[in-house]
Amino acid sequence: MILRKRGILLAGLLALGMTACGSKTEGEDRLASDKVYIPQFIDFKLDADSLAAGCADGQNLYVAAEKNETVPVEGARNRDEKVIPDKGLYRIPLNGKDAVRLEQYQPISLPEGMEGYINIQELSAGENGTLWVTENMYTYTFQLPEGFNEETDDKWQYQSEIQETTVRRQLDSSGKELKRVDISGLAQKLNVDSVNSTTFDREGNIYAVTEKQIFALSPELQVLFTVEGENLYNRLILLGDGNMGLISSSYDETTQTSNNVMRTIDGKTKNWGKEYPMPLNVYDVWSGSGEYLFYFQNGDSVYGYKAGNAEGEKLFSWVDSDIDRDEINFWFPMADSRIAAVSRKWDNDKAKYELILLTATDRTTLPEKTILTYATMGLDWNMRKRIIAFNKSSEKYRIEIREYGQMNTGADNSAGLTKLNMDLSTGNAPDLLDMGALPIRQYSAKGLLEDLWPYIEKDREIGRERLMEKVFQAAEQDGKLYQIFETFAIQTVAGAKDVVGDRKSWTLAELQAAKAQMPEGCAVFGQYDTKESMLQTVLLQNMNHFVDWNNGKCSFDSDSFKALLEFCNSFPGNKEIQQVQDEDYESEASRIINKKQMLAQFTLYDLGWTYQEYKAAFGGDFSLVGYPREDGSVGSSFIHSSGLAMSSGCKDKEGAWSFMRQLLLPGLNDENNYAGMFRTNKTDFEYQIKNAMTPEYQVDENGNQVLDENGKPIPLPLGSMWISDDQEIKLPRPSQDDYDRFMELYNAIDSENYSDENITKIITEETAAYFAGDRSLDDIVRQIQSRVSLYVSENR
Structure with a gap:
């Protein structure tokens, strides 16, 4: 057993100082600011490839583990091997001792003459140290024809006698079976098409969930009662008061609002009970314990819901404890207020499991660090890892996350953005902002963001010369750079050079002239491109050309915008596309080769598969001509990963930059060479x-x-x-020619994709009538110009 003293070390690393660069928002849940959960990591020495289920009884954790063993096939040629899964149950003491296998446990057995597999679906603690395990067995046989040859034929064509069995068993502390309940064939017994899931209460009663009904059955499978509902797809959980609960989501077409609640089943009234309002898009819920009915995760934080409360109470944040929640297999609240969790990391392609014991500690007892607040609508996995690594390594700073998206409700899906805008305007601005879902041009026009070029130029390890500078220049506003990003790609359109010419830009008239050379019936783009989808695409490409936030002007009544709408209107509508049958589908490469399609729009994120596929489809000689633009500018644009910005009100800009700069440092090598898109660091790009x-x-x-x-x-x-x-x-x-052509396009591009949700909504609403033929183009653009001008004026 290895007990690492990281709990003590992390006390310093996890500290949130009294000197703050930005402070907590007034009215925010303060529990996390009063307490921080310090983790202790324990290697319980379990050699397993995967964990299927887990539970806790207050003194121990229990996990269902699987280890695949490769053994030779007797009598087989060429050293054939097969994989035999070893399934076991293990007890993990919370006192730091090693995992112990329950030696008497044996999985349910496959019937003789049958093939198949067995899964452990669920573990739950029983009374007096017993354990309940739910196992699912899927079996089948093969009716092989006479003379079957496995080397030339596929035996899976002859699969038959498919059966599914589900068994719940009670085990003693050694794993020996005490009791068995066979719940196979519930759908047939209940006379329903299918059972989505089953859950058990404390008395052993079974709750079977179907699409529109929930059945409560006794351990002897007698129906006790049923409740009716709609869209009952989620799994029931056992609540802290012994009742059952299920997350239910709905959408009101009249009010156009979403609703998310925890619906409960009252065992006494045998009907639906209380409902508990839930944050939007929360689906990860766990059974309750102690004073909490249930637990749920919203963003990176875990909440507990008490009976009678109108909302959940924040318990802890994984990032606060320097833990990546993606590495957590299971976690359980303990009676002594600690949190017990099992994590999995990878070490040279081998899974390594640890027990994590999280103990609440008063923040005031920890050393001071300067707090940097990071605002996001939703924390992505890559930034989460970066923040955790920074917090562990920095002796001076610590990043605290504000997930504004958690504030969204069914009635107001923009509540989080409203709150962020209020914080920015009232002196409570965060120090760092994830710009992925934020209006960067509005913020920069209001002076809310810091110009980052001076920081780049003064940084001796970075500087302009070590970056793919052209991408950042395309993101400038009046020569200032308000966000940085790690990767980029190019959105473009390709066509055969002998059709579209050797060019990087063209007008709508030139596109139509090129199409006139194609066979009759040839489409411009793919089978499923519509007026509506092309409108979204061209708005992303051209929004910057028609809206100037700095000057508060827009030009949607221009000939250029009219031409784009005419271009979009040349495509079929959504209803027409819906009539295309699956059997009519043809790959884009085949359509291009067979002259059924003139152009291909695609994202150029490397020089590999996508680039080479289109190059081959167009006969090896093609132009990256881009989308039509009437002003003669290049029709391709940069897209990039989510940007990171610094607020102009940041109280410790040096500290903020010490985190931000990591996005621009080189990091690729032979062991770590995945990027997904082109890197903005020049060394990594090369x-x-x-x-x-x-x-x-x-x-x-x-x-x-x-x-x-x-x-x-x-x-x-x-x-x-x-x-x-x-x-x-x-x-x-x-x-080399591919690279030269790419760099020629790269150096010619001077714009980036940009979207403004509200402007896009206005344009989409107004153009619907034009696409339907009900209103003229001039009428539509006048209305768009008027509405967008008013919106820009009100939001500068």
Whole structure:
């Protein structure tokens, strides 16, 4: 057993200081600011590939673990092997001792002559140290024809006698079976099409959930009562008071509002009981204990709900404890107010499990650190990892997260944004802002954001020269940079060079002239592109061209915008596309090759598969011509990962930059080479290009290169593209010419994709009548210009 003294060390790392760079919002839940949960990590020495279920009884945790063992197949040729899963139950003492296997536990057995698999679905603690385990068994046989040859035929074509069995068993402390309840075939017994899930109460009664009914059954499977409902898809949980609860979501078409509640079943009245309002989009809920009816997770924080309360009470934040919630398998509240959790990390592709004991500690007892507040509508996994790493390593600063999206309700889906805007205008501004869902141009026009170019230029490890500067220049506003980001891509349109010409921009008239060269019936884009979808695309591409937030002006009554709407109107409507049958589907590559489609719109995020597929489809010689624009500008644009900004009111800008700069530092290498898109750090970008262009060669079974008749190594293609079942195109690895063409486009682009949800909504509402043929183009653009001008004026 290894007990690491990280609980003491993390007391310093987790400290939130008295000197604050931004303070807590008045009225926010203060529990987390009074207490912080310090983690203690314990290696309980469990060698397992996966954990299927877990529970706690106050003194121990129990987990269902699986370890796959590879064994040779008797009598098989070529050293064939098969994988045998070893399923076991383990007790993990909370006193730091190693996991102990329940040696008497044996999973339910497959019937003789049947094949299949067994899953442990659920564990729950019983009385007097007993344990309940729910197991699901899926079995089948094969009716193989005479003379069946496994090497030339597929036995799965002859699968038969499929059965599903679900059993709940009570075990003693050694894992020996004490009691068994077979709940197989509930759907047939209840005369329903299917049972979505089953849950058990403290008396062993069974609750079976169907789409419109919940059945309560005795342990002997006698129906006790039923309750009716709609859309009962979520799983029931046992509440702290012994009743059952289920998350239910609904949408009111009249008011256009969403509703999310915990509905309870009252065992005494045998009907629906109280309802507890829940935050929007919360679905992760757990059974309650002690004074809490149930627990739920909203964003990165865990809440407990007490009977009679109108909302949940914040208990703790995973990030506050320097824990990545994505690594948590199970967690359980303990009677002594501690939190017990089991985490899984990966070490050289091997799972490593730890017991985490979280103990509430008064924040005032911890050393001071300067707080940096980070505002986001929803914390993404990548930024969560960065914040945790920063908080662990920084001796001076600590980042505290404000998830404004948690404030959204069914009646007001923008409550979080409203609160953030209020904080920005009343001196309670956060120090750092995740701009992924925020109106950066409005904020910068109001002077709420810091220009980041001076920080980049003064940073000796970064500077403009170490970045893909063109991408950041496209994100500038009046020469100032208000956000930084880690990755980028290019949104563009490709066409055959002999059709569209060798160009990077064109007008709508030039596009139509090119289409006139194509066969009759040839479409501009794909089978499923519509007026409505193209409108969304061109607005992303061109919003910056029509709205100037700094000057408070817009130009939606211009000829350029009219041309874009005419372009969108040339596509079919949504209703027409809905009539396209699945059997009429044809891959885009095939449509391009067969002259049924002239152009392809795509996101260029590397020089590999996507680039090479379209290059091959267009015959190897194509232009990245972009979307039509009447002003002659390049029709392609940059898109980038979520931006990070610094508020102009940040009280410790040096500390804020010490976190932000990490997005711009190099980080790719041979062991860590995944990026998803092009990196904005130039060293990383060049590594990506070199890695993509480096050829791979054919090798033999011993790893030695295979040579051709001239004694030269044989290069391997990047892969294959299948146009049809019998038509394959080999894709080459990116060439120097591919890179040169990419860089030529990269250096020509001067704009980025940008969306404003409210402006887009106005335009979508107004253009519906134009697309339907009910109003003229001039009438529509006048109305859009009027409405958007008013919106911009009111929100500057």
